[in-house]
Amino acid sequence: MEDKALAEKPSGLSRETFLKVYGSIYEHSPWIAEMVYDDKDVSDIDTIFKLSAAMRMVVDMADHGQKLSLIRAHPELAVGAAEMEKLAAASATEQQGAGLHQCTQEELGEFKRLNGAYREKFGFPFIIAVKGLYKEEILNAFRKRLNNDPETEFENALAQIHKIALFRLEALT
Numbered sequence: 001m002e003d004k005a006l007a008e009k010p011s012g013l014s015r016e017t018f019l020k021v022y023g024s025i026y027e028h029s030p031w032i033a034e035m036v037y038d039d040k041d042v043s044d045i046d047t048i049f050k051l052s053a054a055m056r057m058v059v060d061m062a063d064h065g066q067k068l069s070l071i072r073a074h075p076e077l078a079v080g081a082a083e084m085e086k087l088a089a090a091s092a093t094e095q096q097g098a099g100l101h102q103c104t105q106e107e108l109g110e111f112k113r114l115n116g117a118y119r120e121k122f123g124f125p126f127i128i129a130v131k132g133l134y135k136e137e138i139l140n141a142f143r144k145r146l147n148n149d150p151e152t153e154f155e156n157a158l159a160q161i162h163k164i165a166l167f168r169l170e171a172l173t
Contacts, residue, residue, distance in 0.1 A: 003049040003050070004173050005046055006048060006051065006173060010045045011043055011044070011045055022169075024168075025055060025165045027091065027164075028073040028088065029069075032055050033055070036058055051169060052166050055165060056162050067154075071154070071157045074091075074157075076115040077095065077142075079111075094167075095130060098133050098138060107139070110139060111139070121146065126142055127160045129164045131167050
């Protein structure tokens with residue numbers, strides 16, 4: 001895969017503009033973009049993969065509490081219409097792209113049950129990069145991952161969050 005240059009060079013943006021453009025790449029967690037911008041050792045962030053790597057490093061170097069807050073900032077999947085309106089724009093678009101806004105009552109019921117069981121077991125929402133997936137694939141992953149141990153799911157959630165962030169950066173080109 002080619003590492004495309006971003007439309008405007010992130011390294012040349014003012015802090016305010018950088019945060020406006022990249023502050024929402026990680027769901028409700030602008031602190032990640034802030035730390036990338038403020039890191040004077042990070043100067044080569046003008047391609048998708050280099051900016052992604054810099055943002056990923058900030059997350060990977062964060063303490064457990066910060067990572068848990070990042071995970072908990074994500075919405076549950078396949079929420080009802082009223083809840084869908086409360087989602088961040090990128091999350092709503094991503095869920096709609098996977099058809100989660102068109103679930104049958106049976107599918108919504110299963111998502112609700114799985115969301116509750118998952119949150120009860122792990123203490124955070126189930127996270128999966130839904131781009132390119134269909135409802136049944138998401139439900140299958142949900143059912144399978146519910147059997148994992150908490151450490152595995154914590155790492156799975158972070159890996160999926162990084163994947164979501166990369167998709168969001170790619171959408172900016």
